[in-house]
Amino acid sequence: MLHNKTYTKSFIALTIVLVLCFFVNISLGSVSIPFNEVFKSLTGGLTANPSWQYIIQDYRLPKAFTAIIVGSGLGISGLLMQTLFRNPLAGPFVLGITSGASLGVALVIMGASIFSGILGMFLISKWSLVIAASIGSFLVLLTVLIVSTRVRDTMAILIIGLMFGSITTAVVSVLSYFSSMEQLQQYIFWGFGSLGNLSWQELAIMFLIYSLGVLLSVLSVKALNTLLLGENYAKSLGLNIKKSRLLIIITTSLLAGTITAFAGPIAFIGLAVPHITRQIFITSNHKILLPAVFLLGAIIMLICDSIAQLPSTDYTLPINAITSLFGAPVVIWLLVRKRKMLF
Amino acid sequence: MLFGYWLEKEKCYFNLYEILKLVTEKQQHIVLRTENLSIGYVSKKEETIVASNINMSLYEGELVGLVGANGIGKSTLLRTLSNVQNPLKGAVYINDKNIKTYQPLDLAKVMSLVLTEPIASKNLTIFELVALGRQPYTNWIGSISENDLLEINKALELTNIQDLKHKKCFELSDGQLQKALIARALAQDTNLIILDEPTTHLDIYHKAYILKLLQKLAKETNRTILYSSHEIDLSIQLCDKMIVMTKDYVETETPCSLISNGAFNTLFPKDLISFDKKSGNFRVKK
Incomplete structure (x- = not known):
């Protein structure tokens, strides 16, 4: 049995690990910068080499913050979906939020020129991608939600999510058949996911929506805990199911939609982080799980990003590949070791 | 006869x-x-x-x-x-x-209910399960007050499952789980x-x-x-x-x-x- 005291210890430990990962993440990269210089730059001092200063403050620092936002945000939205649908396989990716975002982006990148010529070219900016991804993910989630009220079977909802994935792939292949090499490449690169390339301004906007999402997720903690009993019990406890469900879905689409919009479809994190957290904290209480998922998501994303940098080489691997390559074995190992699938 | x-x-x-x-x-x-x-x-x-x-x-x-x-x-x-x-x-x-x-x-x-359907998460401890019965009375984040704790312990005592309160639901037999669900309904104080x-x-x-x-x-x-x-x-x-x-x-x-x-x-x-x-x-x- 775990007492609250043990939780406090774990939280302190995780926070320390997070800070460590943050510094390690910033000190690693294709250009090797000595650790004391990194520290100097972060504390406001001048580095020996001015370009180091630039690399750290305008590239690595926003990237590290993005990693924290992406990891924690996707982890939280995965947790919300798993509890709402009472299915350990749920996550933003499985339920088609990411597919929706991809479809939105594909339509803007590849469809714009087909449909509207010059106007289309004008549309392709960072912001139009962000907006398209947000709208796409929200619409898909809404559809899944409406369907979920009709079919009671949660497995059916997952299959519907997968179907949306198939529809997206189909539409994207039709679009790519008609689009140019450059457009195709732009779409594929978006699909790799990327934590870099965000300016401080973009980061600020992402952070704003993300904060709103996190705030809403904190507000839905009580509802989430009640939903652990199942919907009928939750109803008998006076929970307004429709309102709570809407709140949880809006929260998820804000978090996952925004993150996918700015950083591309990041696979795996949303599904795995809640499981890793449950295995470590051995609880289903969202008052513990939510902050734990936040910390672990951020830590795992920072580690993945550090690996993706291939330290001291000029190559950067797609973050999407790393999250799965690194994360999937971790989940398998945890499940094999503990033997018990906790949910 | x-x-x-x-x-x-x-x-x-x-x-x-x-x-x-x-x-x-x-x-x-x-x-x-x-x-x-x-x-x-x-x-x-x-x-x-x-x-x-x-x-x-x-x-x-x-x-x-x-x-x-x-x-x-x-x-x-x-x-x-x-x-x-x-x-x-x-x-x-x-x-x-x-x-x-x-x-x-x-x-x-x-009014409180005990349904035939299994609860969604078997990862809850008995205490947590019974404590969820206090949801209608708790604040926005579901904190357990002194009074809530009193009701929870009373429910555990009445159903004679105090010894099990730190066990997880998946560790229980059907009979024990049924008692826990009844305790949850009792804690709802209806x-x-x-x-x-x-x-x-x-x-x-x-x-x-x-x-x-x-x-x-x-x-x-x-x-x-x-x-x-x-x-x-x-x-x-x-x-x-x-x-x-x-x-x-x-x-x-x-x-x-x-x-x-x-x-x-x-x-x-x-x-x-x-x-x-x-x-x-x-x-x-x-």
């Missing part, structure tokens, strides 16, 4: 005495009342009436068993009484207030507890144990406990009142008067089994 008959008779006298006491004492509080209730389903074209003209009054502190054949509509009745589905006609009153006029949170403070088939999947000992526990809870906490069950013989021995559902009528009476007016004989088709008045059991025809 003779002994069983004597027991039944004794019980009948005892119940008569109870009724007399009821009449002479000043009128007890009615917790659940239905008025010309019709239950069933409405589909696009027509309504399917499962049962109609149901009138019952359940008083505080009563243990009430709902019996009937499979598919006769016990669950439909319980769903209607617990506001999960709407009545076709008539109304359900809890504490003399129409169930439809309750706010969800207020209803949660007068006048009325409705249980849908609380004895399924249990062995004969635990069936008796759970029903005996419900009887004790009804007496000790003065709550009205309504449950549906196929344990007719056990229910006859333990209930204050029983609701018998057949195709033609729904009757609410004391077990004794139900036996004497032959209500149990009409429960099932007569080709295979028949009710033996003396022993209060069903017998297979040879």
